[in-house]
Amino acid sequence: MLSARASIRFGGEREALFVLSSRSGRSSSSSSTTSSSFCFSARGKESDWIKRRRRRRRRSVDGGKGKGGKGATVASGALTSMVSSMDPTTQSFMMTHAVVRDVVATVLTISGSLLWVKLFDELARREILEAKLSRKLVHVTSGTFFAMTWCLFGDQWYSKAFATLVPSLQAFRLFAIGSGLIENKNAVRAVSRGGGKEELLYGPFYYTIVLMVTTLLFWRESPVGFLVVSLMCGGDGVADIVGRRLGKTGKKWPKPFDERKSFAGSAAMVITGFLFTVSLTHLFGVMGFFPNNRVFGGPDDIGYYAVILLACLSCAVVEALPASKVDDNISVAAVAALLGSLAFL
Numbered sequence: 422m423l424s425a426r427a428s429i430r431f432g433g434e435r436e437a438l439f440v441l442s443s444r445s446g447r448s449s450s451s452s453s454t455t456s457s458s459f460c461f462s463a464r465g466k467e468s469d470w471i472k473r474r475r476r477r478r479r480r481s482v483d484g485g486k487g488k489g490g491k492g493a494t495v496a497s498g499a500l501t502s503m504v505s506s507m508d509p510t511t512q513s514f515m516m517t518h519a520v521v522r523d524v525v526a527t528v529l530t531i532s533g534s535l536l537w538v539k540l541f542d543e544l545a546r547r548e549i550l551e552a553k554l555s556r557k558l559v560h561v562t563s564g565t566f567f568a569m570t571w572c573l574f575g576d577q578w579y580s581k582a583f584a585t586l587v588p589s590l591q592a593f594r595l596f597a598i599g600s601g602l603i604e605n606k607n608a609v610r611a612v613s614r615g616g617g618k619e620e621l622l623y624g625p626f627y628y629t630i631v632l633m634v635t636t637l638l639f640w641r642e643s644p645v646g647f648l649v650v651s652l653m654c655g656g657d658g659v660a661d662i663v664g665r666r667l668g669k670t671g672k673k674w675p676k677p678f679d680e681r682k683s684f685a686g687s688a689a690m691v692i693t694g695f696l697f698t699v700s701l702t703h704l705f706g707v708m709g710f711f712p713n714n715r716v717f718g719g720p721d722d723i724g725y726y727a728v729i730l731l732a733c734l735s736c737a738v739v740e741a742l743p744a745s746k747v748d749d750n751i752s753v754a755a756v757a758a759l760l761g762s763l764a765f766l
């Protein structure tokens with residue numbers, strides 16, 4: 422019982438029911454509940470693949486083999502054994518205080534974010550990575566990994582506020598360093614282009630603000646947040662990395678677009694944004710985070726792929742506009758959020 426209740430906190434209620442039934446050796450007939458009160462409706466017909474999946478799940482519940490997806494089962498199993506290996510006092514403390522999970526997740530993610538930026542700074546400082554590439558890899562990975570940590574947080578109404586603390590703290594830090602309130606040469610070297618501390622007040626600061634707003638508005642309950650993160654972090658970041666290398670000799674965007682930007686960079690943005698969105702939404706769907714246990718990205722989920730592709734193409738066009746008008750991090754995120762909301766909310 423202890424481990425079952427603990428896994429509710431660590432893997433969401435759907436998984437918890439599975440763990441309870443498998444441990445006690447009986448099948449659970451409890452109705453599944455999701456933590457979300459968010460009303461989600463994907464446009465279009467439910468695909469055959471999803472229907473088949475649902476049927477398979479129902480069958481496995483009847484057979485007492487569990488009701489979560491394979492990923493959810495694996496995740497909850499690992500977390501359950503982690504919790505059950507703790508001493509009983511810690512277990513009951515963690516169960517009584519749901520907030521502890523959010524605090525632990527926040528502390529871990531904040532530490533991870535500081536270490537991650539530091540790691541890339543070190544790689545650039547030791548000339549293992551070129552400084553520009555290191556900065557862009559921070560751009561691609563930070564927000565993407567941050568979205569992946571959303572599964573560590575609890576199911577409480579305040580859980581997303583805890584998650585929002587992570588980019589908020591980074592935003593505050595960038596603002597303090599950029600405006601000269603505190604000095605941190607390493608941070609300046611890691612995220613500025615030319616070494617000026619005031620640069621932190623633009624791209625990097627906007628990036629963290631977008632992550633804050635995305636977490637608060639969309640959280641892990643719809644694909645929209647994942648679409649925004651995939652395009653602003655993955656897509657925009659890879660456009661630069663690929664564009665600088667392959668785009669030099671290839672075709673460039675004509676006016677009124679930024680003539681320095683290449684079609685190769687934009688194509689890389691579309692491909693990366695698409696792959697990141699599909700992977701993240703599939704992962705969180707399999708873990709049971711979307712309402713109605715929706716899993717996106719089956720082999721015949723054509724409508725879903727079409728919406729994501731359209732959003733990626735639109736964002737690539739917006740990204741190719743001159744950054745002097747609006748910062749890429751804001752314009753790309755705004756278009757992704759708008760199109761995602763129209764399609765999925």
Ligand SMILES: C/C(=C\COP(=O)(O)O)CCC[C@H](C)CCC[C@H](C)CCCC(C)C
Nearest residue numbers: 533534537560563566567588612624625628
């Ligand atoms: C360099 C960055 C943006 C610049 O954008 P642009 O000017 O090239 O368009 C990214 C700055 C990242 C920031 C310093 C750190 C953000 C951390 C994030 C909120 C949490 C990551 C957690 C994870 C576990 C690594």
Ligand SMILES: Nc1ccn([C@@H]2O[C@H](COP(=O)(O)OP(=O)(O)O)[C@@H](O)[C@H]2O)c(=O)n1
Nearest residue numbers: 660661664665668681682683686687744749
């Ligand atoms: N679609 C794109 C985007 C960037 N790039 C290349 O990446 C460089 C930097 O792009 P950017 O000004 O958007 O960079 P950030 O503002 O995102 O850091 C450009 O000057 C191009 O060489 C590209 O070739 N194609």
